[in-house]
Amino acid sequence: MTNETTQAPDAGDAEPPVLEVRGLSKRFGSVLALDDVNVSLRAGEVSCVVGDNGAGKSVFIKMLCGLISPSTGQILLDGKETEFSSPRQARSQGIVAVYQDLALAPLMSLWRNFFMGAEPVKGWGIFQRFDVAYAKQAMQTELEKLGVDLGDPDRAAHTLSGGERQGLAIARALYYGARVLILDEPTSALGVRQSGAVLRLIRRAAQRGTAVVLVTPKPQHAFWVGDRFLVFQRGRLVEDRRSETLTLESLAYLMAGGAEVEELETAIATA
Numbered sequence: 001m002t003n004e005t006t007q008a009p010d011a012g013d014a015e016p017p018v019l020e021v022r023g024l025s026k027r028f029g030s031v032l033a034l035d036d037v038n039v040s041l042r043a044g045e046v047s048c049v050v051g052d053n054g055a056g057k058s059v060f061i062k063m064l065c066g067l068i069s070p071s072t073g074q075i076l077l078d079g080k081e082t083e084f085s086s087p088r089q090a091r092s093q094g095i096v097a098v099y100q101d102l103a104l105a106p107l108m109s110l111w112r113n114f115f116m117g118a119e120p121v122k123g124w125g126i127f128q129r130f131d132v133a134y135a136k137q138a139m140q141t142e143l144e145k146l147g148v149d150l151g152d153p154d155r156a157a158h159t160l161s162g163g164e165r166q167g168l169a170i171a172r173a174l175y176y177g178a179r180v181l182i183l184d185e186p187t188s189a190l191g192v193r194q195s196g197a198v199l200r201l202i203r204r205a206a207q208r209g210t211a212v213v214l215v216t217p218k219p220q221h222a223f224w225v226g227d228r229f230l231v232f233q234r235g236r237l238v239e240d241r242r243s244e245t246l247t248l249e250s251l252a253y254l255m256a257g258g259a260e261v262e263e264l265e266t267a268i269a270t271a
Contacts, residue, residue, distance in 0.1 A: 043179070046225050048229045055233050061213060095178075122134070146174070179211060202225050226243055239254055
């Protein structure tokens with residue numbers, strides 16, 4: 001295995017990056033969790049972050065959305081260096097992460113979940129109140145843009161399937177202006193049909209001009225929706241490849257560890 005990153009071809013780099021990281025590294029004491037990562041994220045692209053457990057994927061995305069501060073390196077938004085001291089600050093600049101737990105209140109209605117923490121109001125002063133009609137209509141409109149039908153907006157969130165919950169969370173992120181949408185293993189607990197529905201939503205989000213970052217351990221899911229693939233191993237970005245340069249088999253090989261797998265197979269065979 002080489003330590004040099006295989007870069008994506010220049011053909012896909014015509015669009016200037018929305019978000020770019022240069023020399024991004026993170027230390028936790030003596031442990032180097034992420035080492036000198038350089039990545040550009042572009043509008044309309046799905047970038048799949050893949051690799052084994054402990055490869056550095058989680059540290060990478062947490063730095064993008066302000067949960068963790070880098071030890072060294074730069075984060076540039078629209079070509080200008082920036083810092084995200086918190087997820088709230090990152091969200092205010094259009095960097096939104098959707099995690100597996102989705103942060104939904106199970107007993108609250110869909111429209112209340114959609115606007116949780118940013119409730120639209122009508123009226124003035126002490127007479128302000130939640131604009132329920134607007135909230136329901138705005139949520140339905142955003143869901144329709146993604147081709148999602150969740151039925152009655154008054155239904156409780158706990159009645160949604162896993163795929164429907166992901167649909168609600170993705171629509172909510174886009175409604176609030178996500179320019180970079182980070183999805184942390186959105187299909188990990190879903191069946192085949194629900195996974196397919198979520199993958200279609202990911203493509204639709206990209207088609208709307210969003211830079212999507214998909215973290216997934218499943219090579220098939222990455223291959224079906226990815227425009228480029230960022231392969232992490234031991235805290236390093238070892239491959240940055242565009243979809244047209246890979247087959248499903250070669251992607252699975254890289255995700256499994258590439259040359260390290262061959263070395264392991266040889267060691268077992270000769271033991």
